[in-house]
Amino acid sequence: MTTTDTVDTLQVLHTVLDTHAKLAVPAASLDLDADLHGAGMSSHASVNVMLALEDALGIEFPDELLNKETFSTTASIFAALQSLQAGE
Amino acid sequence: MNSELDHAPRVLDSLQVGCDVHSVANTTESIEIFGESYLNRVFSFRERAECVGHAVTERLTGRFAAKEAVLKAMRVPAGIAIPWPTIEVLADEVGAPVVHLSGAAADFASRAGIGRIEVSLSHDGGFALAFAVAVPTASLQERAA
Numbered sequence: 001m002t003t004t005d006t007v008d009t010l011q012v013l014h015t016v017l018d019t020h021a022k023l024a025v026p027a028a029s030l031d032l033d034a035d036l037h038g039a040g041m042s043s044h045a046s047v048n049v050m051l052a053l054e055d056a057l058g059i060e061f062p063d064e065l066l067n068k069e070t071f072s073t074t075a076s077i078f079a080a081l082q083s084l085q086a087g088e
Numbered sequence: 089m090n091s092e093l094d095h096a097p098r099v100l101d102s103l104q105v106g107c108d109v110h111s112v113a114n115t116t117e118s119i120e121i122f123g124e125s126y127l128n129r130v131f132s133f134r135e136r137a138e139c140v141g142h143a144v145t146e147r148l149t150g151r152f153a154a155k156e157a158v159l160k161a162m163r164v165p166a167g168i169a170i171p172w173p174t175i176e177v178l179a180d181e182v183g184a185p186v187v188h189l190s191g192a193a194a195d196f197a198s199r200a201g202i203g204r205i206e207v208s209l210s211h212d213g214g215f216a217l218a219f220a221v222a223v224p225t226a227s228l229q230e231r232a233a
Binding site for chain 2: 043044045047052054055063066068069072
């Protein structure tokens with residue numbers, strides 16, 4: 001994955017979070033390790049975030065990644081996206 | 089961070105409760121945006137088969153709230169994946185909600201010493217409320233003896 005790909009993926013993630021996570025503040029203003037659930041994202045909203053990321057990036061989250069830890073921070077979601085895009 | 093110890097369930101030695109409230113508007117929004125993708129990722133075939141006819145979205149909203157209440161009652165650690173359809177909320181012969189666990193949810197419940205889960209639902213004002221109680225495999229009386 002190139003640096004450009006990494007930046008693009010993070011931009012997509014921020015856009016999806018802003019659209020579907022129902023956060024109290026813009027996603028890009030949060031620290032990458034900030035607790036998204038503490039920032040207002042419900043479990044149901046995390047389902048929408050997952051589905052929107054699948055649509056935007058042409059990936060599919062496998063069952064083993066569908067846990068609260070994966071969707072706890074921007075960094076944790078980004079790490080999952082990177083592993084999926086790398087085909088791991 | 090992802091050690092076996094972090095993901096090991098605490099074995100149930102008393103009743104554990106969980107509750108959740110969920111808005112019909114949020115369910116409606118998800119169905120409008122994601123359609124079948126949303127429905128298939130959250131609800132089982134049997135749940136969808138039961139939620140037909142009148143007030144479909146309200147009934148799905150109640151089931152989502154119940155699934156979340158069940159997860160809270162089970163005290164599932166953040167690193168364990170429990171796909172939503174493995175927690176089914178179905179109706180018994182008189183229409184009362186019953187919880188049926190399968191796959192990852194059933195495996196976790198077994199390891200956590202959860203024998204069964206009781207759930208109750210209510211709807212009003214565009215919201216659904218659910219309350220769940222996880223009951224230990226061995227009765228509390230047996231443990232006390």
